[in-house]
Amino acid sequence: MSFLQLDHVSKHFGGLTVVDGVSLSADKGEFVVFVGPSGCGKSTLLRMIAGLEEISAGDVSIDGRVVTGVAPADRNVSMVFQSYALYPHMSVRENIAFGLKMAKTPKDQIETRIADAARILQIETLLDRKPRQLSGGQRQRVAIGRAIVRNPKLFLFDEPLSNLDAELRTQMRVEIAKLHRELGATMVYVTHDQIEAMTLADRIVVLRAGRVEQIGTPTELYDTPSSIFVAGFIGSPKMNFLAATITGQDSNGLRVGHPAFAGGEIHVRPTTNRPAPVGSAVTVGLRPEHLTLGGADPLLTLTVDFAENLGGATQLYATGPGGAAVVLMVPGRPPVTPGEVLAASLGAGQIHLFDGSGAAL
Template sequence: MSGVTLTKAVKRYGDVQVIHGVDLQIDHGEFCVFVGPSGCGKSTLLRMIAGLEETSDGKIAIGGRDVTRVDPAERGVAMVFQTYALYPHMTVEENMGFGLKMNGHPKAEIKEKVAEASRILKLDPYLERKPKALSGGQRQRVAIGRAIVRGPEVFLFDEPLSNLDAELRVDMRVEIARLHKDIGATMIYVTHDQVEAMTLADKIVVLRGGVIEQVGSPMQLYSDPDNKFVAGFIGSPSMNFVEGVAGDGAVSVPAFGEFSVPTDVSLPANGEKVLVGLRPQHLNIAESTEGAKVDLCEQLGGVAYSYLICPTGERIIVETKGEEAPISEGTVSISFDPASALFFDAKTEQRLR
């Protein structure tokens, strides 16, 4: 079993603490994605698991074995970096097998393992090529193949698609998802791209400031976020937030007027401020003589995004589907089903339930 367990893991650089007592359980065979904004600690946490960063306090276990103070080479992990780090003078086959060769593995074993990794990653036509004769996506597949031949307990990916263009990113995302399905290994993947997180992960870990904000499946985090940060980070375009005032079982929002709140939501005292969260696809707009001003409209074929400015100055994005031209100018009224709204404490930004 190759699960990963972090128990009160802490990382300090001198007097500066960047990872704050993280507790996390990643089960055997899970695809776990660390996601968050730049500087949130996701790459640092990955490097702590790899042993490339020393763990200041706490414990890290892989497959039930305490590896907190174990050398990286003995942890049973293989890491794929953002940069391909291929040897330019070696062929694809030589690059993939170089680690095994340096560890003294027999030539026949190396050839067998490289052939298997090549089959999985569809690299057979390129085995005799040098890296300079490969595309960016092919080079990244070679880097992944180099990790596969080691037969690790855990694969670690540190933003492996960041250097690829948009089309290649989509192709490689599919390749990595297929790889996980084929070999069933535990994988931990770092990205700042929440679309990658949503499409790849069995489990997402949302980080901010070296602290875990929430852990769950992609749809759990999307539909049931614990706080405003998670609600705004997961989903594209991001959730809209407008300020309202609590009343008796209702919230008054200048942009929409007053509307009833579902009975399972515990509002603060009357007169207290509340943040109302609304997904762009849950809003409807109609032409009106007064209301929000249409600032910009993006039409992308089967979907369009309208960027609105409310009379209060708050900005809202509305998603509409279909090929008919959306409202692109003038003023509009906004409507929605109150059951689709989420509510957050204006001070703590925690979800009101």
């Protein structure tokens, strides 16, 4: 049986449904990331696992025990809040010791555990400071220290890095990944940042409007998104979408037409058995990093609007006939000028196809 199990969990606020029948499971030691846009219900779902939010319907189980009606403190979970939620009037040491004191842990054990946590998080020198005397990154470490010192069954992280600057965020991301490896604990992590999701997760749960859109490993979500929403959410820069039409079908797959395609149409092999009748409207998805300039068998004919030099790579913004707006991420610094017409072909990856409802074909 799974270590963490959510069984048709729902949350209603008055007439508003914030989480709608979510079912998922996580194995022991797994790092699961909930990702989705603002208001998709990911934080509410996490708080329901913690017990901080009442569950309107469904059940939550942790380590084989149904905890739906169990008080937060008795669920043996630790949570790191977005705001850190440190006690401002207590020193770092008192902050970390608070939960242990509440559990009436013997003093010598408290000291040992604080020392261990401080060593892991490299905050030994900060133990006697107040939270206001710490930088954002240090506060975050203290918040994590407070979580690990209790040896919980489950760690919950609610957008823990969103208050940090870009550099610190990258650094802390690596540290959280290391911590997960060292502790081997089960972690559930909420973020709206798909890079955090991709780099940290064993499995990602993409949420949209309170429902699970797709669950899978980062690679699965990137390579085979089940919907146009997931395809657009995972990957940076965002996948290019072209509104096209099915023009026919042959042994090479579906023929899809759009004025921007070299020759007016391309062949796409569907990955599902969903129906795709000729004449139906579809969306073609192309990842910017999969497109290359030139090539023997060009896919698109585009006019360059402008180019962004990122140092090691160049991000090209181009338009094509039929209202196509395409971004290309190409290595190096190709000598292109705005207004130049160029051909782009598929270098790696695949062409994604979505039907009128947004589901992958």
